[in-house]
Amino acid sequence: MEAARKAPLKAAETEQPKYRDRASERRIMHNQPDVPLPENTTTVSKKKRFAEGPPPQPSPPPAPLAPGKDENNVGNKLLKMMGWKEGSGLGTDGDGRIDPVQTAIYAQGVGLGASKAKEFGKYAEGYSGYVHMAQDAARERYGS
Numbered sequence: 001m002e003a004a005r006k007a008p009l010k011a012a013e014t015e016q017p018k019y020r021d022r023a024s025e026r027r028i029m030h031n032q033p034d035v036p037l038p039e040n041t042t043t044v045s046k047k048k049r050f051a052e053g054p055p056p057q058p059s060p061p062p063a064p065l066a067p068g069k070d071e072n073n074v075g076n077k078l079l080k081m082m083g084w085k086e087g088s089g090l091g092t093d094g095d096g097r098i099d100p101v102q103t104a105i106y107a108q109g110v111g112l113g114a115s116k117a118k119e120f121g122k123y124a125e126g127y128s129g130y131v132h133m134a135q136d137a138a139r140e141r142y143g144s
Contacts, residue, residue, distance in 0.1 A: 060105055
């Protein structure tokens, strides 16, 4: 009787289940290639950028020299819509500020609350402007 029980087990052990390549079936069903396509060369350049460090931040656009004469300026348009005329002062009586507020550009990388700002157009371009800026910074440090 034991021989009869062992015989069916040996037959089941010798039969191996058929392998069904389901990944291949999915590739055929979704019209995908068997081998992945190579990635674009732009991914290699991204890796190089990461290795070189973050990209430089864009510099702020220079302020126009005469903001009162710039017709595309939103503030200028609003003032003219409210009845302001060029050369007159602000306010109901026209005795307020005549010249525009001077802009100050903050140093790149400083956070909110940074007290030091670089005045736009205060220093000349090139080496002489750099020297004057460094001298002013040294005087400011000495004074504080």
